[in-house]
Every structure is written in C-alpha cells, then in structure tokens.
Amino acid sequence: MERASGVLMHVSSLPNQQGIGTFGKSAFQFVDFLNRTKQRYWQILPLTTTSYGDSPYQSFSAFAGNTHFIDFERLQEQGWLAAEDYQSVNFGDDHSKVDYGLIFYARRPILEKAVQNFLAADGQNSETFKVFYSENAFWLNDFCDYMAIKESFDLKPWYEWDEPIRLREAQALEEYREKLENERMYHAVTQFFFFQQWMDLKEYANQQNVLIIGDMPIYVSGDSVEMWCTPQYFKVDDMNLPTVVAGCPPDAFTDEGQWWGNPIYNWDYMKEDNYQWWVTRLKESLKLYDYVRIDHFRGFESFWQIPKDATSARSGEWAQGPSIELFKTLKEQLGEVNIIAEDLGFMTDEVIVMREYTGFPGMKILQFGFSGMDSVDLPHNYDRNTIAYVGTHDNQTGLGWYHSAGEGQQRQCESYLHKKENETIAQALNRGIAASPSHTAIYTMQDLLELGDEARMNRPNTLGGNWDWRMSDSAITENLENWLRDLSETYFRAHH
Numbered sequence: 001m002e003r004a005s006g007v008l009m010h011v012s013s014l015p016n017q018q019g020i021g022t023f024g025k026s027a028f029q030f031v032d033f034l035n036r037t038k039q040r041y042w043q044i045l046p047l048t049t050t051s052y053g054d055s056p057y058q059s060f061s062a063f064a065g066n067t068h069f070i071d072f073e074r075l076q077e078q079g080w081l082a083a084e085d086y087q088s089v090n091f092g093d094d095h096s097k098v099d100y101g102l103i104f105y106a107r108r109p110i111l112e113k114a115v116q117n118f119l120a121a122d123g124q125n126s127e128t129f130k131v132f133y134s135e136n137a138f139w140l141n142d143f144c145d146y147m148a149i150k151e152s153f154d155l156k157p158w159y160e161w162d163e164p165i166r167l168r169e170a171q172a173l174e175e176y177r178e179k180l181e182n183e184r185m186y187h188a189v190t191q192f193f194f195f196q197q198w199m200d201l202k203e204y205a206n207q208q209n210v211l212i213i214g215d216m217p218i219y220v221s222g223d224s225v226e227m228w229c230t231p232q233y234f235k236v237d238d239m240n241l242p243t244v245v246a247g248c249p250p251d252a253f254t255d256e257g258q259w260w261g262n263p264i265y266n267w268d269y270m271k272e273d274n275y276q277w278w279v280t281r282l283k284e285s286l287k288l289y290d291y292v293r294i295d296h297f298r299g300f301e302s303f304w305q306i307p308k309d310a311t312s313a314r315s316g317e318w319a320q321g322p323s324i325e326l327f328k329t330l331k332e333q334l335g336e337v338n339i340i341a342e343d344l345g346f347m348t349d350e351v352i353v354m355r356e357y358t359g360f361p362g363m364k365i366l367q368f369g370f371s372g373m374d375s376v377d378l379p380h381n382y383d384r385n386t387i388a389y390v391g392t393h394d395n396q397t398g399l400g401w402y403h404s405a406g407e408g409q410q411r412q413c414e415s416y417l418h419k420k421e422n423e424t425i426a427q428a429l430n431r432g433i434a435a436s437p438s439h440t441a442i443y444t445m446q447d448l449l450e451l452g453d454e455a456r457m458n459r460p461n462t463l464g465g466n467w468d469w470r471m472s473d474s475a476i477t478e479n480l481e482n483w484l485r486d487l488s489e490t491y492f493r494a495h496h
Contacts, residue, residue: 001291001361001439005493006041006213007034008393009445010056010457011069012098015473019091019103023197024071028204033476035208037484038494042205043213043442045393045457047198047288051223054100054467055458057295058221058262060146062281063139065194068103072110074197079121080114098468115189124185132192138280139225140191146225148183149176157223159241167240168228198288206290209495213340213442214289216281218296219246219262227263233270233277234263235305244305247313248345257304257313258461264305267322275322275329282330282337290338297341297360298351300326323350327358340387361385361440365392366432367401370409370416378416379436388438390429390447393457397446398429400453426450427483434491441493448484449475 014021014030021027034042048059049066056066072086091106092099123129133140146158153161164172177184202212220226222242226233231240242263250257270277285292296303301323306316330337341355343362355362364386369377382388390398402410402425413419419428426447433441446455446469458466488494 002040003439003493004040004495005434005441005443005488006039006043006211007445007448008043008389008442009471010045010393010467011047012045012467013445013457013470015095015471015475016071017091017095018072018086019106020068020098020100021470022069022071023201024073027071027201031201031205031208031210033481034205034210037481038488038496039210039484040493040495041211041213041291041440041442043293044215046215046217048217050100050467051221053463054098056215056467057217057219058223059217060150060221060223061139061143061225062220063136063284064143064191064225065198067111067190067194068107070111070190070193070197072114075114075193080117080193081110085113086110096470096472098470100468111190111193112186114193115186118189119185124189128196129189129192132195133188136191136195139284140188142225142229143191144184144187145173145177146228147187148180151183152176152180158228159222159239166228202288211290212288213291213293214285215293215295216285218294218299219260219264222261222263230277233266235266236263242308245308246299246303247306247316248304249316250314251346254313254461257316259306259310259313264303264319267320271322271325275326278326279330279333282339283334286334286337291340292338293340293342295342296345297343297355297362298345298347301348301351301354323354324357327354344392359385361387363392364388364433364436364438365390365395366429367391367395367398370405370413372408372412379432379438382436382438384437384439386438387440387442388433388436389442389444390426390433391444393444394460395456396453397444397451397455398426399424399447399450400456402429403452424450431487431491434487434493441491443484445471448480 011027012021014026016022016024016026031042046056046059047065047069048056049061049064050056051058051060072081075081076083089106089110092102149161149165158166165176205212235243237243244264245260246262246264247259248257282292300321302318302320304316305319306313339360341360341362343351343355344365364382365377366388367390369375391401396404402413417428417432430443430447455469457469
C-alpha cells in the first residue's frame with residue numbers, strides 16, 4: 001500500500017430520508033468528498049445482514065447483503081417503485097440515529113412492491129438476473145431457503161424450528177420450498193438489487209480513484225444459514241448445536257472478558273477440506289472490496305473458546321487455530337491478496353510470527369498509546385506496514401476518549417502531539433496519525449467532525465444503542481474539506 005489516507009464510515013451512517021444510509025445519492029456524494037480531499041480509501045463495516053442487536057458482525061449469512069442498504073430512489077429510476085411508494089413513509093424522526101426496529105417493518109412492504117413490479121416485468125428472466133443467480137447460486141439458494149423458512153417460523157433461529165426442517169430432511173425441504181416459493185423469490189430479487197446497487201457504487205468509487213476497504217468478521221452467527229446447512233464446519237453436538245462459543249478473556253477493558261456467542265470452527269474438518277470454505281469466502285469478499293480487513297485476525301493462531309453453558313467468558317480457554325497453514329492455502333489458491341489484519345487484543349509472539357509471515361499490514365490505535373510510558377501505540381514506534389487509527393468503530397471517539405482520560409494522559413497527549421493553540425484535540429489526534437510512518441492513516445468520520453461519545457458506533461459487550469450513529473446532511477463543510485486536503489498534502493498522503 002502506498003502512503004495514503006482514508007475515512008472510516010459505515011454505509012448505515014450516510015444521511016438521507018430513508019431511515020438508514022443506503023447506496024443512493026449521498027453515498028456517491030461521499031465518494032466525491034473523498035476524491036476532493038485526496039483520500040485514497042473508504043473503509044466500511046461488514047455489508048452483511050443484521051439481526052438481533054443490529055450488529056453487522058452477527059449475520060444470517062457470510063455472503064448475503066444487508067437489504068436495508070438498497071436505495072429506493074435508485075429503484076424508482078429503474079421503474080421498480082413510484083415516488084409515492086416511499087416518500088411519505090415514516091422511517092424515524094431523529095435523522096441522527098438509525099431506528100432499526102422501525103425500519104425493519106417500514107422498509108419491507110416497499111421492497112415487496114419493488115419485487116412485485118420487477119417480477120411483473122418478467123425481470124427474473126432478464127439476462128442480468130439470470131447471470132447473477134447462476135454465479136451466486138452456491139450460497140443464494142440456501143440463503144433464500146433459510147430466510148423464507150425463518151420468516152415462516154416468526155423469525156425464530158433454525159434450532160427452534162420443527163425437527164424435520166431443522167435437520168434438513170429431504171422431504172421437508174421440498175415441501176417448504178414449494179410452499180414458500182414467493183418468499184424465496186423475494187429474497188433472491190432483493191439480493192439482486194443489493195449487489196447491483198453496491199457494484200455500481202464501488203465502480204464509481206474506483207473511477208474516482210477511491211478504493212474500498214471492506215470488513216470480514218472472522219466468525220458467523222449461531223443463527224445463520226451456515227450453521228443450518230454446513231454444521232460439519234463447526235464444533236457441534238449430535239443435534240448440530242455448538243459445544244463451545246467464541247469470546248475473549250478478561251483484559252484491561254472487561255473484568256469478565258467478552259462472551260460473543262458465535263459458534264467455533266472445526267478447524268480439523270476444514271483442513272481435510274483444504275479450507276475451501278475460507279477460499280470461497282475470501283474470493284467473494286475480494287469481488288466486493290478492494291481490500292479486506294479480517295476482524296479478530298489473532299483468532300487464526302489461537303482463540304478463546306467458552307463452554308456453551310458457561311455464565312462468563314472467564315470459563316474459557318485458549319485453543320489452537322490453523323495459523324500459517326491457512327494462509328499458505330489461500331495464497332496457493334488465490335495468489336497475493338489485499339488483506340488487512342485486525343491484530344488488536346492479546347498479542348503473543350506466535351500471532352506476530354503469523355502476521356509477519358503473511359506480510360499483511362496490522363493496525364495501530366493512537367488512543368491506546370497514552371499510558372505515561374513508551375508504548376507501541378505511539379506513532380514513533382509504528383512500523384511502515386501498518387494502518388494507523390485514532391480509534392476504530394469499537395473505541396470511543398477521539399474527543400470522547402480525551403474527555404474521559406486522566407489529567408496525566410491528557411497532558412501527555414497534548415505534549416506528545418505538540419498540540420497548537422488554534423487546534424482542537426480531535427485535529428491534533430488526526431494529525432498524529434497523519435504524520436506517523438504508517439503507510440496508511442484512516443480517520444473516523446466522527447473524529448473529522450470532532451464529535452464526542454454520543455456519536456460512538458459500538459460499545460463492545462453491550463446490547464442495544466449501538467451501530468446507530470448517522471451523519472447530518474450539512475456535516476461536511478468547505479472548512480473541513482480544506483483542512484483534510486491540507487493535512488493530506490502536508491504529510492504526503494494526498495492521492496491524485
């Protein structure tokens with residue numbers, strides 16, 4: 001990666017009148033903003049479906065897209081909707097937050113209408129739809145089954161369905177597919193809309209010299225099509241239920257550790273299969289993104305597994321992952337791939353050896369640097385092959401961190417960064433990563449807008465009130481653009 005910079009903001013945070021950010025006009029305008037300020041990268045969070053808790057890291061499928069991001073104006077331009085189908089619908093009065101509960105119900109009838117119009121025009125027999133379906137059938141068929149059946153059971157997870165269909169008995173599958181043919185088609189067509197709109201947006205970004213950094217969660221959700229269709233890839237009992245779940249041990253942030261609840265991979269089985277599921281998953285991700293950030297990268301070396309009935313993550317233990325062997329296989333089958341390793345958390349020599357073997361850049365978090373000691377998270381210690389952040393979506397905003405820091409940390413921060421009198425703390429923090437040796441600096445949009453923790457994206461290990469921040473229509477000003485462009489040029493990160 002050349003010396004450059006970019007901005008982290010999820011699609012859901014874009015402004016519009018549809019309750020949540022979409023692949024519509026404001027997404028294209030955001031790309032223009034990145035281009036004008038000479039940024040090279042737009043980093044986003046996973047584009048997969050969200051479920052209970054609204055987290056993009058807990059999805060019904062490792063491959064399917066989040067249909068909340070389908071833009072209604074663009075469907076109208078294609079003739080699948082009329083303006084009156086969506087313009088007077090209430091998607092929430094507070095445009096600074098996503099109301100997931102409201103949009104879950106408000107958006108569905110509109111998408112159903114668009115699908116009806118698409119099918120009435122014989123869209124399912126169009127060449128573009130047929131090509132999309134055949135290229136994605138390997139995951140799309142199972143996903144359509146899963147979602148249609150799940151909805152027929154009032155959205156309950158697969159392990160609460162009737163036994164014949166829970167265990168995927170052939171006759172039960174056939175009966176449900178026949179009974180739910182219309183519902184299956186709804187999910188197929190909305191996935192078509194999603195991928196068509198996303199690829200148009202990505203193509204536009206690339207034309208504007210902006211590359212997309214996407215995010216791939218290491219784990220899948222327990223309530224997922226993968227667990228239902230391919231339980232052999234996970235550590236499960238004879239009822240296909242997980243015997244252990246994922247999390248992380250107690251650390252400086254959490255006394256009890258974190259209990260994530262995701263099923264754990266059966267790495268022995270995956271090895272016998274030559275890691276084909278991972279090869280496919282990464283190959284598909286690299287169609288969607290120019291770079292893939294793999295979340296919880298250290299989990300490939302060793303991971304924290306917790307007995308499924310444990311009441312705390314403290315009860316877990318470290319278990320061995322596939323480590324370098326997996327990445328050898330990926331390289332053999334896919335060649336050199338653009339991956340960023342999210343190597344935060346408890347690091348060991350073995351994890352560092354694995355990351356250095358791959359050559360993937362790791363991550364540095366400036367917030368973590370101000371402990372009163374010489375920290376690896378202070379920019380003078382950054383290696384060139386790293387991505388520098390003030391904080392990620394899991395951290396406080398720069399301003400929020402500063403306000404909650406102790407006086408000693410605040411003094412060290414201001415002194416280390418040589419904070420100028422006419423400079424805000426958020427600007428000084430962003431300048432700190434811009435000036436660093438890291439080949440890439442990624443600013444969060446919240447830090448560019450100098451927002452506090454009211455704009456924080458996620459508080460790990462908490463449920464509710466996360467993932468909902470949205471930027472206002474008028475947030476990006478000429479002053480901000482001039483400042484960001486100047487920052488990029490001063491520290492030789494400007495991309496032309």
